[in-house]
């Protein structure tokens with residue numbers, strides 16, 4: 001797996017005013033990496049992620065996955081939506097089987113993969129529930145394993161824990177990490193939470209509010225599971241917050257929690 | 260790794276629990292309504308004391324019992340019911356596909372929308388003479404009128420249903436390799452179903468109202 005983001009630019013026109021959201025964004029993602037796109041609200045993270053997914057097109061530049069240009073959504077890129085987008089008329093089981101049926105995975109294999117995924121997400125025995133019967137955390141885990149069901153090359157997640165309250169969030173980060181350690185699919189996750197980025201990722205790509213550019217591309221080679229109180233951990237966090245602070249100090253609304 | 264989850268009812272438990280409760284309450288409320296209305300009716304008829312102006316609830320009930328045991332009346336009721344179901348079926352059979360078409364295509368919505376909006380303005384009774392000329396005297400005109408009164412809520416609700424489907428569902432299905440056919444069958448239809456049911460309920464009750 002190799003994913004190239006090459007010189008992506010995108011702007012929107014709001015009330016007659018052109019707003020450059022992304023400007024010449026480039027980076028490459030290697031097999032097995034857990035990469036986070038971190039940046040303040042409105043800086044273009046979702047826009048970039050949905051361009052990679054093929055939900056919308058960039059004005060300039062291209063996305064190349066394994067030497068093939070991305071032009072539309074496809075099962076090689078799994079997507080976890082911010083609001084999960086589980087099909088409410090399907091049970092957990094049917095939601096997860098759906099992508100495998102579309103890809104014509106043989107029945108025996110489908111069932112085997114389903115059990116494997118439910119186990120990985122600690123959802124054994126919950127297959128016959130409907131999404132509205134699940135807790136927030138269970139919905140989130142269902143959305144992740146549904147996206148993994150078709151064995152995508154890369155998993156794209158848009159603030160998968162954005163809708164969860166602060167206390168719950170840490171538990172869910174740990175669950176998500178545990179799932180990822182078992183699965184090891186390449187991940188690009190969007191977040192605006194510095195702590196979440198440092199806890200989860202091998203690499204943090206920091207986006208700026210101002211010119212739609214990348215501020216920093218930081219490796220976090222800490223062992224997992226990580227100690228949130230650890231010295232190096234706090235250092236990485238501080239570093240990211242400093243980088244953000246310098247650039248966003250003019251904008252009053254700082255959304256970063258110093259924990 | 261702590262998982263903190265509240266007790267969750269299985270679908271079956273939930274349905275049984277809610278239906279049981281809902282049904283009992285429903286019956287209770289309906290009984291109260293009937294009792295109240297009956298009392299007011301009885302007092303009014305007793306004060307007026309005229310079977311011509313306002314027969315008492317008991318006289319009416321007796322007449323009703325006589326009617327529903329009368330073969331001719333029963334036969335007429337069954338004819339009406341068949342007509343209502345035929346008209347309802349037609350308004351669903353035409354309205355749902357039209358609603359899908361108009362929900363998906365802006366062009367279809369613009370062209371058909373204008374047409375439908377103008378036909379919709381025609382008072383239902385104004386169709387009567389025309390339909391008798393077109394369809395003769397039998398079942399035809401009645402079924403036509405029932406269809407006419409039911410078709411618009413079906414079309415409009417189906418359009419709303421289709422247009423309100425979240426874009427995320429389409430995108431999710433596409434990242435799962437779904438074909439166009441599967442998107443229609445597995446996403447669009449089930450997502451629109453609740454709105455189609457609203458349209459169907461309206462069509463059914465309007466259908467009954469327009470047979471009188």
Ligand SMILES: Nc1ncnc2c1ncn2[C@@H]1O[C@H](COP(=O)(O)OP(=O)(O)O)[C@@H](O)[C@H]1O
Nearest residue numbers: 012013014021040041042043044045046047048
């Ligand atoms: N479809 C769109 N039309 C107009 N403006 C948009 C659209 N999508 C996003 N934007 C604007 O682009 C900016 C970045 O949005 P987004 O990518 O959602 O940010 P983030 O996910 O980082 O919070 C925002 O200012 C937003 O208002």
Ligand SMILES: [Mg+2]
Nearest residue numbers: 045046047159
């Ligand atoms: Mg976003």
